[in-house]
Amino acid sequence: MVGGGQLARMTHQAAIALGQSLKVLSVTADESAALVAADVQLGSHLDYDDLLRFAQSCDVVTFDHEHVPGDHIRKLVAAGHEVHPGADALTFAQDKLQMRRRLSELSVPVPRWARVGTVADIEQFAEGTWPIVLKAAKGGYDGKGVWMIDSASDAAEIVEQCAASGIELLAEERVQLTRELAVLVARSKFGQVSAWPVVETVQRDGICVEVIAPAPGLSDAVADRATTLGIEIADKLGVTGVLAVELFETIDTDGRPAIEVNELAMRPHNSGHWTIEGSTTSQFEQHLRAVLDYPLGRTSLRAPYTVMANVLGGEPGGPGIDERVHHLMAKWPEVKIHLYGKEVRPGRKIGHVTACGSDLESLRRSTSGAAAYLTNGTFV
Amino acid sequence: MVGGGQLARMTHQAAIALGQSLKVLSVTADESAALVAADVQLGSHLDYDDLLRFAQSCDVVTFDHEHVPGDHIRKLVAAGHEVHPGADALTFAQDKLQMRRRLSELSVPVPRWARVGTVADIEQFAEGTWPIVLKAAKGGYDGKGVWMIDSASDAAEIVEQCAASGIELLAEERVQLTRELAVLVARSKFGQVSAWPVVETVQRDGICVEVIAPAPGLSDAVADRATTLGIEIADKLGVTGVLAVELFETIDTDGRPAIEVNELAMRPHNSGHWTIEGSTTSQFEQHLRAVLDYPLGRTSLRAPYTVMANVLGGEPGGPGIDERVHHLMAKWPEVKIHLYGKEVRPGRKIGHVTACGSDLESLRRSTSGAAAYLTNGTFV
Numbered sequence: 001m002v003g004g005g006q007l008a009r010m011t012h013q014a015a016i017a018l019g020q021s022l023k024v025l026s027v028t029a030d031e032s033a034a035l036v037a038a039d040v041q042l043g044s045h046l047d048y049d050d051l052l053r054f055a056q057s058c059d060v061v062t063f064d065h066e067h068v069p070g071d072h073i074r075k076l077v078a079a080g081h082e083v084h085p086g087a088d089a090l091t092f093a094q095d096k097l098q099m100r101r102r103l104s105e106l107s108v109p110v111p112r113w114a115r116v117g118t119v120a121d122i123e124q125f126a127e128g129t130w131p132i133v134l135k136a137a138k139g140g141y142d143g144k145g146v147w148m149i150d151s152a153s154d155a156a157e158i159v160e161q162c163a164a165s166g167i168e169l170l171a172e173e174r175v176q177l178t179r180e181l182a183v184l185v186a187r188s189k190f191g192q193v194s195a196w197p198v199v200e201t202v203q204r205d206g207i208c209v210e211v212i213a214p215a216p217g218l219s220d221a222v223a224d225r226a227t228t229l230g231i232e233i234a235d236k237l238g239v240t241g242v243l244a245v246e247l248f249e250t251i252d253t254d255g256r257p258a259i260e261v262n263e264l265a266m267r268p269h270n271s272g273h274w275t276i277e278g279s280t281t282s283q284f285e286q287h288l289r290a291v292l293d294y295p296l297g298r299t300s301l302r303a304p305y306t307v308m309a310n311v312l313g314g315e316p317g318g319p320g321i322d323e324r325v326h327h328l329m330a331k332w333p334e335v336k337i338h339l340y341g342k343e344v345r346p347g348r349k350i351g352h353v354t355a356c357g358s359d360l361e362s363l364r365r366s367t368s369g370a371a372a373y374l375t376n377g378t379f380v
Numbered sequence: 381m382v383g384g385g386q387l388a389r390m391t392h393q394a395a396i397a398l399g400q401s402l403k404v405l406s407v408t409a410d411e412s413a414a415l416v417a418a419d420v421q422l423g424s425h426l427d428y429d430d431l432l433r434f435a436q437s438c439d440v441v442t443f444d445h446e447h448v449p450g451d452h453i454r455k456l457v458a459a460g461h462e463v464h465p466g467a468d469a470l471t472f473a474q475d476k477l478q479m480r481r482r483l484s485e486l487s488v489p490v491p492r493w494a495r496v497g498t499v500a501d502i503e504q505f506a507e508g509t510w511p512i513v514l515k516a517a518k519g520g521y522d523g524k525g526v527w528m529i530d531s532a533s534d535a536a537e538i539v540e541q542c543a544a545s546g547i548e549l550l551a552e553e554r555v556q557l558t559r560e561l562a563v564l565v566a567r568s569k570f571g572q573v574s575a576w577p578v579v580e581t582v583q584r585d586g587i588c589v590e591v592i593a594p595a596p597g598l599s600d601a602v603a604d605r606a607t608t609l610g611i612e613i614a615d616k617l618g619v620t621g622v623l624a625v626e627l628f629e630t631i632d633t634d635g636r637p638a639i640e641v642n643e644l645a646m647r648p649h650n651s652g653h654w655t656i657e658g659s660t661t662s663q664f665e666q667h668l669r670a671v672l673d674y675p676l677g678r679t680s681l682r683a684p685y686t687v688m689a690n691v692l693g694g695e696p697g698g699p700g701i702d703e704r705v706h707h708l709m710a711k712w713p714e715v716k717i718h719l720y721g722k723e724v725r726p727g728r729k730i731g732h733v734t735a736c737g738s739d740l741e742s743l744r745r746s747t748s749g750a751a752a753y754l755t756n757g758t759f760v
Contacts, residue, residue: 019719295709339399
């Protein structure tokens with residue numbers, strides 16, 4: 001797996017059960033997965049020689065992020081290496097303009113969008129209705145590379161900076177959403193596709209803070225539509241591995257719930273961390289099954305509800321992480337802890353907590369309480 | 381963790397979630413845990429210098445087997461290292477004579493037993509009723525070091541060989557058992573004790589082949605008695621970490637079900653592999669919590685029944701393990717696979733499979749079918 005972050009770390013746990021051992025290409029020795037995997041190559045995912053040397057020691061190459069240039073992937077494949085997902089699929093998770101174009105061609109519902117190069121383009125797109133959303137076509141994550149724009153003058157500086165850096169921009173309508181959902185699917189090399197139940201993702205400041213599986217109160221029609229969309233996108237884009245489709249739930253003109261696709265990710269995804277405890281097959285095991293071309297595993301729920309809350313790094317000071325874990329275990333014995341071995345920095349995702357059961361409000365209270373305690377070191 | 385076997389391998393998986401990384405002392409680089417852990421020291425658990433160097437790089441030392449000499453452990457502790465379980469507790473899992481003596485002192489029900497040094501001792505113990513069971517006080521596992529003896533002449537060769545090797549022997553009555561059970565508990569350094577539900581263990585040729593959790597049809601009285609015994613033994617022997625108490629279920633003179641203690645193990649144990657999927661807290665996580673002195677986790681069931689079947693290595697030939705895994709996943713999608721990365725040798729434990737649900741007979745069929753398929757490469 002190229003990339004040494006928490007996704008590779010948790011994929012290593014799943015690989016161990018399958019009798020495999022994940023080899024990791026990590027930029028530094030202190031990345032999450034590099035700390036725990038037996039076989040680590042230090043190197044850059046942007047350097048073709050590093051990638052080639054890595055691929056030569058692997059049966060199959062896959063990714064914990066979307067930052068490997070497509071041309072490098074194509075060269076690896078031309079050199080006889082097996083890489084999943086492939087460059088042609090991955091481009092739709094790397095480039096939001098390509099993704100919007102392709103999904104529009106497939107008649108997948110997406111927010112109204114346009115490629116914009118100038119402030120005039122943005123004014124024309126807005127048609128006098130503000131705010132609109134500006135997005136960098138490449139390189140954004142966790143709210144970075146996304147701007148809420150209230151007026152043409154607001155956009156000027158961003159347009160100028162992106163033009164100077166060669167970053168393409170797209171404008172999107174600001175969707176009147178009810179909430180955010182996500183559907184996670186996996187597609188194997190053979191072409192088998194499997195979906196987990198649709199989840200609700202709760203965002204704060206552009207960062208996912210909580211995932212509820214399955215999405216409470218979701219109509220069967222929307223759940224079916226979202227699942228079908230996820231499977232269709234995985235199939236049409238030729239994805240191998242896990243595909244996360246982030247969705248907006250909206251109300252259509254007839255007052256019925258509807259969905260639009262927000263973003264795609266082609267790897268295990270934060271919206272699927274709940275599957276470790278909450279599903280028969282975790283997203284990490286399923287990703288491995290998919291890229292190794294094994295039959296996919298059951299995606300059934302292991303409890304009526306599973307709630308996952310991200311643990312963000314807090315301000316320095318207060319009790320150490322070890323003491324916090326101790327108190328968390330005593331106060332919330334129902335909560336499962338996943339720490340990524342990362343240095344704590346304010347706002348950085350350093351772990352997550354999960355709880356399974358039938359009382360949703362209680363699960364949300366304990367997971368959000370436990371996550372906040374790990375962040376702040378104080379009971380709230 | 382001293383020892384690089386499958387118990388260390390699965391403990392590493394649990395350590396990763398807790399933000400820890402397990403350091404492993406392994407005899408060779410191709411042992412189960414050495415293949416997947418980031419931090420491996422090659423060395424012998426019988427060599428004090430190896431152990432000392434290992435302990436110097438660990439916060440807490442624990443074990444994946446019982447083969448470290450007590451004197452080495454005492455020296456490590458005297459040198460200021462933290463070792464759990466301690467030598468005074470571990471001796472009762474290393475030496476069956478000491479274990480029988482101590483349990484008898486504690487009025488724990490055990491089979492009738494005696495230390496025997498000669499064939500005459502054995503004849504006297506048998507009182508004309510054969511067979512009896514002979515056991516080597518030290519070094520046995522998976523049926524090794526245990527002999528069923530039908531007559532005094534049967535015993536002669538064993539007595540002679542053991543005397544020559546300095547191995548002490550004990551004789552035990554052959555218990556008329558209904559079935560075998562096990563109770564697994566964990567005790568933290570602080571002294572908190574927690575038990576999982578009592579399980580049934582199914583043996584074949586002295587090797588555990590299947591574990592059913594919880595033990596079906598177990599009376600509340602026997603379940604309570606077994607759980608109380610497990611907690612009491614952990615407490616009285618001063619165990620830190622997981623303690624497995626192997627039990628015989630018998631019928632007492634009043635025709636009621638009763639139990640006697642067979643063996644003790646002070647580490648994660650084969651009878652607890654089901655907890656990975658079947659309980660909120662796995663035995664591997666609990667062992668880490670106990671030796672790191674965290675509060676212990678919930679031991680509640682995650683399904684009405686969980687069945688675990690051991691996968692033994694089969695005869696050479698037939699489809700490769702990768703192809704077998706492929707077919708297993710297709711035929712038994714409900715089964716979770718755990719492979720230990722070991723070279724296949726006939727009869728060697730190379731993995732286990734688990735399934736959770738409510739239909740016990742169906743779970744037993746699928747796990748035993750899947751395990752047999754991995755062993756033999758043919759559907760039975």
